[in-house]
Amino acid sequence: MKHLTEEDLIAYREGMSATRTEIAEHLKDCAECRAELVRIEAVLAALDALPVPDPGDDYGRRVWQQIAPRLPEKPVRWWQSWFAPKRLAALGAVAALVVAAFLIGRSTKTSRTPDLTANKEQVRERILVVAVGEHLGRSEMMLVELSNAEPNNPAQKKVNIAAEQRRAEDLLDENRLYRQTALEEGDTALASLLDELERTLLDVAHSPDQVTPAQLEKIRQKIEARGILFKVRVVGKELQERQNAPTPAQDNSKTQERNKV
Amino acid sequence: MIRMQPSVDSTQVIADSDAVAVERTLAGERDAYRILVERHSQNVFRLAYRMTGNQHDAEEIVQEAFLRAYQKLGQFAARANFGTWVYRIAANYAIDRLRQKKKEEARRVESPTVEDNVENDPISKIQDAAPTPERLTQNLELRKHMEIALAALSESERTAFVMRHWEGCAIEEIAAVLKSSSGAAKNTVFRAVQKLRQSLQPFVGRTTQARAMGTES
Numbered sequence: 004m005k006h007l008t009e010e011d012l013i014a015y016r017e018g019m020s021a022t023r024t025e026i027a028e029h030l031k032d033c034a035e036c037r038a039e040l041v042r043i044e045a046v047l048a049a050l051d052a053l054p055v056p057d058p059g060d061d062y063g064r065r066v067w068q069q070i071a072p073r074l075p076e077k078p079v080r081w082w083q084s085w086f087a088p089k090r091l092a093a094l095g096a097v098a099a100l101v102v103a104a105f106l107i108g109r110s111t112k113t114s115r116t117p118d119l120t121a122n123k124e125q126v127r128e129r130i131l132v133v134a135v136g137e138h139l140g141r142s143e144m145m146l147v148e149l150s151n152a153e154p155n156n157p158a159q160k161k162v163n164i165a166a167e168q169r170r171a172e173d174l175l176d177e178n179r180l181y182r183q184t185a186l187e188e189g190d191t192a193l194a195s196l197l198d199e200l201e202r203t204l205l206d207v208a209h210s211p212d213q214v215t216p217a218q219l220e221k222i223r224q225k226i227e228a229r230g231i232l233f234k235v236r237v238v239g240k241e242l243q244e245r246q247n248a249p250t251p252a253q254d255n256s257k258t259q260e261r262n263k264v
Numbered sequence: 265m266i267r268m269q270p271s272v273d274s275t276q277v278i279a280d281s282d283a284v285a286v287e288r289t290l291a292g293e294r295d296a297y298r299i300l301v302e303r304h305s306q307n308v309f310r311l312a313y314r315m316t317g318n319q320h321d322a323e324e325i326v327q328e329a330f331l332r333a334y335q336k337l338g339q340f341a342a343r344a345n346f347g348t349w350v351y352r353i354a355a356n357y358a359i360d361r362l363r364q365k366k367k368e369e370a371r372r373v374e375s376p377t378v379e380d381n382v383e384n385d386p387i388s389k390i391q392d393a394a395p396t397p398e399r400l401t402q403n404l405e406l407r408k409h410m411e412i413a414l415a416a417l418s419e420s421e422r423t424a425f426v427m428r429h430w431e432g433c434a435i436e437e438i439a440a441v442l443k444s445s446s447g448a449a450k451n452t453v454f455r456a457v458q459k460l461r462q463s464l465q466p467f468v469g470r471t472t473q474a475r476a477m478g479t480e481s
Binding site: 009010013014016017019042043045046047049050051053055056058062063064066067069070071073074075202205206209225228 | 297
């Protein structure tokens with residue numbers, strides 16, 4: 004008799020099997036498979052005994068009290084969200100990139116080589132270099148300001164980082180876009196840096212508006228431990244150099260070099 | 265298995281009343297959102313706790329999930345189920361947090377400090393998860409192994425296992441959270457159960473053997 008596989012039994016136990024009736028039939032006749040199922044069930048039953056703390060009957064009310072002050076006045080409908088300042092800014096950035104691509108395309112038209120594909124790629128890469136360079140500059144500025152943040156008044160016990168938080172939220176959207184583009188361009192090192200930066204931005208964006216000096220110190224320590232400021236500066240500088248190069252990048256040796264690291 | 269499975273009728277009634285609350289919130293009645301928060305907080309907490317194994321993290325996930333849901337409420341299709349939707353937001357955020365935590369822990373392992381050692385000690389985590397003395401005395405040893413086995417799963421595996429086994433979510437729902445196909449989501453559940461089994465079988469093995477052979481007294 005052919006026995007059931009472990010996957011068959013797990014699928015059966017977890018209600019994911021397409022051949023439930025056949026498996027049930029087999030289990031009736033096969034003691035070995037039944038024993039195997041019992042063993043699987045024992046592990047799952049043991050896990051079911053793990054308790055989940057009861058947050059209490061008034062938990063929903065407490066959650067509401069905690070989040071209510073942080074809710075914006077009114078959520079926006081999907082079509083309204085297209086007119087949100089953040090979305091408009093992103094659209095503006097995209098439009099600027101398209102214009103930049105057009106202008107760069109025009110300026111390189113006269114020296115066009117037969118290899119049009121290569122030329123397009125250079126243009127794309129150059130746009131990425133300019134846009135990401137600026138993005139890294141803005142991120143660096145935000146992180147530096149956050150690192151230097153202090154209470155407005157020494158008597159205050161909390162530091163207001165709401166401004167940095169809002170900027171981190173804005174930068175997050177851009178960051179995701181550039182990371183994706185870098186991945187598509189095969190620039191894994193840049194994508195990896197943007198990935199690290201994204202995590203830092205997430206940390207800042209998800210922190211409370213007002214933090215205690217200890218909480219702020221923890222955020223700073225995280226930034227420091229990741230060495231993100233240093234990495235952002237190094238890559239930002241490198242992109243700046245590439246941006247200032249007299250001709251569009253002739254090859255992708257820089258990218259390859261970074262990818263090796 | 266502990267699953268919350270309300271009847272189809274009651275689910276529909278809740279979904280309908282959720283839809284009304286969503287519409288009222290979108291119309292500017294902010295207090296209507298309170299109904300949704302109070303109704304779904306416990307379920308989201310249970311999911312978040314099972315995904316993180318930590319009460320503090322779970323509470324933060326619940327708050328963040330409802331904040332994000334409010335911000336994105338305009339994108340929520342009224343035909344969809346709010347409970348499922350906020351659940352998905354919470355699961356996604358929990359995955360992000362688990363990933364972040366793992367990376368931070370990996371870095372800490374490279375340069376451990378006294379404080380961190382206390383924080384990473386599995387026993388201390390168990391104590392956090394089991395505040396009552398009765399529970400601690402039940403089977404601390406097995407429980408320690410279960411916590412470790414769950415923590416050893418990848419974020420996707422833990423999510424898939426929690427959503428399927430404990431929360432009874434549909435495979436399509438899990439696939440949506442994992443951003444994968446249904447087949448891949450199913451495989452992730454398999455992998456999770458297989459890994460848990462490998463880690464825990466030796467500790468639950470003896471009693472099981474007796475049951476399977478019909479020799480248990």
